Amino acid sequence: MSSQALGRAFVAPERRAARKKKMWRSLGVFALLAGPNLALLLIFTYRPMFMSFYYSLLNWNVGSDAAQFVGAANYVEWFSDPASGQIVITTALYAIGTVVGSMTLGLALALALNRKLVGRGIVRTVTFAPYVLSGIAVGFLWMYIFNPNIGLLATVLGWFGVPSPQWFTQEPWPLLMLIIVTLWKHIGYVALIYLAGLQSVPQDLRDAASLDGAGAWRTLRAIVLPLLGPVTFFLLITLTLSALQSFDLIRSMTNGGPLGSTKTLMYQVYVEGFQIGRGGYGSAVATILFVLLLLVTLIQMKFVERKVHYR
Numbered sequence: 001m002s003s004q005a006l007g008r009a010f011v012a013p014e015r016r017a018a019r020k021k022k023m024w025r026s027l028g029v030f031a032l033l034a035g036p037n038l039a040l041l042l043i044f045t046y047r048p049m050f051m052s053f054y055y056s057l058l059n060w061n062v063g064s065d066a067a068q069f070v071g072a073a074n075y076v077e078w079f080s081d082p083a084s085g086q087i088v089i090t091t092a093l094y095a096i097g098t099v100v101g102s103m104t105l106g107l108a109l110a111l112a113l114n115r116k117l118v119g120r121g122i123v124r125t126v127t128f129a130p131y132v133l134s135g136i137a138v139g140f141l142w143m144y145i146f147n148p149n150i151g152l153l154a155t156v157l158g159w160f161g162v163p164s165p166q167w168f169t170q171e172p173w174p175l176l177m178l179i180i181v182t183l184w185k186h187i188g189y190v191a192l193i194y195l196a197g198l199q200s201v202p203q204d205l206r207d208a209a210s211l212d213g214a215g216a217w218r219t220l221r222a223i224v225l226p227l228l229g230p231v232t233f234f235l236l237i238t239l240t241l242s243a244l245q246s247f248d249l250i251r252s253m254t255n256g257g258p259l260g261s262t263k264t265l266m267y268q269v270y271v272e273g274f275q276i277g278r279g280g281y282g283s284a285v286a287t288i289l290f291v292l293l294l295l296v297t298l299i300q301m302k303f304v305e306r307k308v309h310y311r
Helices: 003-055 073-080 082-113 120-132 135-146 152-159 173-199 203-211 216-227 229-244 248-253 265-276 279-307
Strands: 058-060 067-069
Touching: 003 058, 003 279, 058 279, 073 279, 082 120, 082 173, 082 229, 082 265, 120 173, 135 152, 135 173, 135 248, 173 229, 173 248, 203 216, 216 229, 229 279, 248 265, 265 279
Parallel strands: none
Antiparallel strands: 058 067
């Protein structure tokens, strides 16, 4: 064996040992940085999720030491309950109304705030502020505004001789009231996200469209909106998930009433699990909601993302 080959024979194990040592060092740094987050996810997210699925197979009341395994009986009961269909419809109407309304009005507000206006920074702050407020506090505030007897809205309508609708007792006003309040709370957030997307649209594309004779509407439709595709896709997913899990406004304003007309799947989980105390049945509803959220997300990623243009 030549001296060069002999040298390589001794160097190769040293290099392998160095690479192995570097790999273990990298794994150690990863475990140090990501380990606490992974542990928190396992303890507070995935463990409760799997426990909820396990409880959904039991006939168990909250606080009771006794539980009976019933398999899919809780799911069968939910799907055979006539009220479940109305709950799904209410959930869908609320989600569609809040998501479509928030994205439409938020985009319009973002287009307005993207112009050079006096006090634009203050307006941005004011419009975003409701998003960070507590949902319970927002709900109580708007209860006084919508009060048909002494509320601010009733007073304003009275100036024009228009009687105030019975927002809390007559359908479909309670659900419409919740959608309006949710829009007020979310529009600023949507506008802020859209505004960041608008400021990243290259100005030379707009100038080129203007030179070609395209008006403001055609430039928006043909250039701006396609380039905002990733932002729109992000908002569509996050707002849909938020709407399907909405609870605080419903709890503070309507309690799911009147006659269950504002009861969504998320609120049904609360009613069954914490008011009635049927832990097993409430866990089954929570599992159904989880599957629905997963399906909605996968459908959006499969069909909606195809129309998104990443640049």
